[in-house]
Amino acid sequence: MSELITGLKTPEQLQAMREGGKIIAQIFEDIRGFVHEGVTEKEVDDFVASKIVEYGAEATYKTSEVNFPGVICISTNDEIVHGIPTNYALQKADIVGFDLVITYKGMKTDAAFTMMVDAQPTGAVKHLLNTTERSLYAGIDAIKGPVRVGDISAAVEKVLREGKLGIIRELVGHGVGLKMHMPPDIPNYGHRGAGELLRPGETIAIEPMATLGGEKIMELEDGWTFATRDGSLAAHFEHTVLITNDGAEVLTR
Numbered sequence: 001m002s003e004l005i006t007g008l009k010t011p012e013q014l015q016a017m018r019e020g021g022k023i024i025a026q027i028f029e030d031i032r033g034f035v036h037e038g039v040t041e042k043e044v045d046d047f048v049a050s051k052i053v054e055y056g057a058e059a060t061y062k063t064s065e066v067n068f069p070g071v072i073c074i075s076t077n078d079e080i081v082h083g084i085p086t087n088y089a090l091q092k093a094d095i096v097g098f099d100l101v102i103t104y105k106g107m108k109t110d111a112a113f114t115m116m117v118d119a120q121p122t123g124a125v126k127h128l129l130n131t132t133e134r135s136l137y138a139g140i141d142a143i144k145g146p147v148r149v150g151d152i153s154a155a156v157e158k159v160l161r162e163g164k165l166g167i168i169r170e171l172v173g174h175g176v177g178l179k180m181h182m183p184p185d186i187p188n189y190g191h192r193g194a195g196e197l198l199r200p201g202e203t204i205a206i207e208p209m210a211t212l213g214g215e216k217i218m219e220l221e222d223g224w225t226f227a228t229r230d231g232s233l234a235a236h237f238e239h240t241v242l243i244t245n246d247g248a249e250v251l252t253r
Contacts, residue, residue: 007178009202013178017107017242020104020108020109021252023056023057026055027100028113030048031048035090035117037092040087040089042070044085045071045072048072048100060101060108061101063103066180068084069085072085073099073112074098076097077096079220080097080209080226080234081099081171082225093119095116095125095128097112098112098115101176106178107178109240112238113236125233127163128210128234128235129235131159133235135156136156139152139155139186141155145246145247146197147198149186149187149196149198150190151195152206153187153195163210165211166214167210171226172185173205173207174204176203176204176240177203184196186205188209188210200244205240206239207238208236208238209234210234210235211235212234213232214230239252239253240252
């Protein structure tokens with residue numbers, strides 16, 4: 001089993017990822033200001049496309065590596081990930097996940113967040129969003145330097161399980177940098193001390209996905225979108241993270 005998986009990044013590559021990560025964080029702030037009731041998913045996609053160009057980056061999803069039908073994945077309500085932007089007009093209190101990968105100076109960064117349209121989440125929905133995001137940071141906090149994938153996965157799972165949420169097991173985090181998806185997989189469940197060893201200088205995307213219902217998923221007829229099989233609401237949060245000598249540096253905030 002290889003001890004070196006995603007590949008150590010050069011200082012120049014890491015700086016490009018830091019700059020790209022800041023661009024994603026800014027685009028996410030732009031999205032939060034742009035998204036309101038009545039705006040269509042395609043209008044959001046066009047808006048993000050213009051921002052990617054404005055900030056000097058490239059839309060990774062639109063490259064030949066991916067050939068996705070938009071520049072950003074927009075997953076609404078029971079959709080989990082990889083939602084194709086459509087003419088659907090967002091409604092008040094919709095739960096919408098935004099997942100974006102950009103290329104900046106040849107390096108990829110990847111992040112996601114989920115929000116409620118024009119309303120403050122309460123009750124079970126607030127619990128879903130807060131707990132899923134908290135599980136992301138639990139996974140990040142598990143990194144104290146060189147770390148096994150299982151340590152990250154177990155930390156994510158603990159928060160989701162204690163929150164009694166459905167844990168999406170068939171979709172996982174991953175290495176990222178030179179390509180959008182690189183080894184190793186970073187599942188949202190696992191055992192401490194298991195899995196590949198990640199070393200300082202490697203970069204990964206941690207991305208918990210959870211539901212208010214069951215864990216079974218289905219792929220929709222568009223060939224991209226994954227949704228919950230029971231129709232329950234889903235949430236998705238993600239950061240690109242650098243493993244350091246004594247912890248983790250979040251590159252996409």
